[in-house]
Every structure is written in C-alpha cells, then in structure tokens.
Amino acid sequence: MPELPEVETTKRGIQPNVEQQTIRDIIIRDARLRWPVDTTLPKKLPGLVISAIRRRAKYLLLETERGHLIIHLGMSGNLRVLPHDHPHVKHDHIDLVLDNGYLLRYHDPRRFGCWLWTEAAPEEHDLLKTLGPEPLTDAFNADHLLQKAQNRKVAVKTFIMTNAVVVGVGNIYANEALFLSGLHPTRPAHSLTHPEAEQLVDHIKQVLAAAIEQGGTTLKDFLSPSGQPGYFEQKLHVYGRDKQPCPTCGRPVQKTVLNQRAAYFCEHCQK
CATH class of the missing domain: 3.20.190.10 (MutM-like, N-terminal)
Structure with missing residues (x-):
C-alpha cells in the first residue's frame, strides 16, 4: 500500500x-x-x-x-x-x-x-476530521506523543501507526523508526519516557523525510507519476529482513505479527 x-x-x-x-x-x-x-x-x-x-x-x-x-x-x-x-x-x-x-x-x-x-x-469530511497531526510538522512532538500514550497499554508499534495519534506512519516506516530508536515494537505505549519519546519522534521524522527524498519505497505496486520506482527499499535496516543480520550487532533480525501487521526487530538492540 x-x-x-x-x-x-x-x-x-x-x-x-x-x-x-x-x-x-x-x-x-x-x-x-x-x-x-x-x-x-x-x-x-x-x-x-x-x-x-x-x-x-x-x-x-x-x-x-x-x-x-x-x-x-x-x-x-x-x-x-x-x-x-x-x-x-x-x-x-x-x-x-x-x-x-x-x-x-x-x-x-x-x-x-x-x-x-x-x-x-x-x-x-468524515475521512479527515479525526486525523492526528502531520508527522513532519512541529505539532507532532514528544509532548503530544506522551499525552496520547497516557494509560495506553497497546504495543508502541501499533500506537504510532494509529491515525488519531499521528498520520502517515505506515508499517514500513514504523519498523524502521523503532529500530533506530532502540525501542522494541511490543513495548507498551504508556511505558515511553520523555527522552524515548523525543528520540522516537525525531526518528519518525528522519525516516519519513529520507523516504520522501528517495521517492518512496517500491515493494510491490508503487510507482511514482513518472513511472519510476522508489529507492528507499535499498536503505531499510530491518523491514523485510527476517533472519538476516542486524546492521548494528549482526544478530538475526526477528519477525512477529502485531495487530495483523509484520513487525521486524532486533531482540538485542531494541528494548
């Protein structure tokens, strides 16, 4: 998608x-x-x-x-x-x-x-009026993330993919941002500290901005209006890399399923 x-x-x-x-x-x-x-x-x-x-x-x-x-x-x-x-x-x-x-x-x-x-x-419009802030704007920050995370026991990966929290953090980019932040995807959202939330916000912005710069990610169907594929797939750290070496520690990347979506992570590097 x-x-x-x-x-x-x-x-x-x-x-x-x-x-x-x-x-x-x-x-x-x-x-x-x-x-x-x-x-x-x-x-x-x-x-x-x-x-x-x-x-x-x-x-x-x-x-x-x-x-x-x-x-x-x-x-x-x-x-x-x-x-x-x-x-x-x-x-x-x-x-x-x-x-x-x-x-x-x-x-x-x-x-x-x-x-x-x-x-x-x-x-x-009904499709737009309940959406959260755009991830690349100042409205999306650690304070906003922590306020939304209060008392939320849902896994942090599922949490940041919720459009009422922040829009546009799809599965690929959620996996990548959590890896760069050193956060395990199954961590309860309410357990985030302020420094962790700051780091996660920064990495979500970083990953999305880098993907835009590369023209998106072509995994199956996506083509840009020029007909050219996106090249961000070449820069993925963990997404789609089940059993391949973690780029940081060399241990195998693992895969699980959260809320019917694939989660890729390094058990050693993400806590």
Whole structure:
C-alpha cells in the first residue's frame, strides 16, 4: 500500500502539469472503487481550475473554487500524468482531462482507492476530521506523543501507526523508526519516557523525510507519476529482513505479527 512518502512523491510529481490547470473533462471508466465515484462529476468539473494540490495524511486534495477532489490510492493505485492521446489499459479507471494537453490517469487493479467530491471544507469530511497531526510538522512532538500514550497499554508499534495519534506512519516506516530508536515494537505505549519519546519522534521524522527524498519505497505496486520506482527499499535496516543480520550487532533480525501487521526487530538492540 502506498504510504505517506509515496503519496507525497505522487503529489510532487503531478503538481507541475496539474496545478493551475483547467479541467476539460473527467472520464470515469469504472466507478466501482472503495466508494462509488460520483457519476455526475463530468457535469460538475469541466471549466474548474485546480488551484492547489495538497496532501493530508495519505489523501490528495485537489482544490477548485467550487470544491475538492479527495483521492486515496488504496492498496495498489497510482496516478500518472500522460498526453491526451495516450491509450488506456486495463484498470485505468479514471482520466482527469486538462486543457494543457495532459491528463491525470488513475490506475488501480484492486479498486480499493477513492475519488470523492466535496463542496464543504475537506478538513470536515468524515475521512479527515479525526486525523492526528502531520508527522513532519512541529505539532507532532514528544509532548503530544506522551499525552496520547497516557494509560495506553497497546504495543508502541501499533500506537504510532494509529491515525488519531499521528498520520502517515505506515508499517514500513514504523519498523524502521523503532529500530533506530532502540525501542522494541511490543513495548507498551504508556511505558515511553520523555527522552524515548523525543528520540522516537525525531526518528519518525528522519525516516519519513529520507523516504520522501528517495521517492518512496517500491515493494510491490508503487510507482511514482513518472513511472519510476522508489529507492528507499535499498536503505531499510530491518523491514523485510527476517533472519538476516542486524546492521548494528549482526544478530538475526526477528519477525512477529502485531495487530495483523509484520513487525521486524532486533531482540538485542531494541528494548
């Protein structure tokens, strides 16, 4: 599933050819995404200018004067900027056709993403209004983390992957940040000390920023809008390295399952 760095990479990739452009048409080949696509969009969108593209958590917000498109890439979706005459293939479900000769094409084999339209403030949408702070902002800090962790016995890995605590810390990056912080993924969240919380916040920011710089992580499906894979996979310390040597102590990396997600860790280095 594309995580925050992949979505941020997508946002930056589509901005040059999509932002400040006028919508000519929207072609909906298959409206059966996670939630049905509004089939009246071909009447609502033509003539509107995409004034800004923002990211909130793993959602992309395409802003116009009348409302916002809220886009989520789901499990296997991607967005590509292509010429108008580029032929479509299977699973190319939506084309947002622009006046500059390009279109924004949504491809999603599993159809678990979404294209939603709202004329209200997007922050008040049911999908967005309960989200925690963005991880790369000052609002995400040790004091916030500790306040949310009070009396929480849940494993710290599960805790930092909770969107009400902080958005966008997906499974790959949670594993990596916990390793760099020397924290065992099964530690109860409430047991974090202030220095540990400071270190964890710093490493979450560090890992996510590095992944964005590398264009995300390609493990199965992710491709950037240019069609290029993300290269952060080459820099992973523990994720996907079950039984391989820990890069710090050389002991085998271990794997367990927490809340139905794989947790990779070094028993010696993480406490």
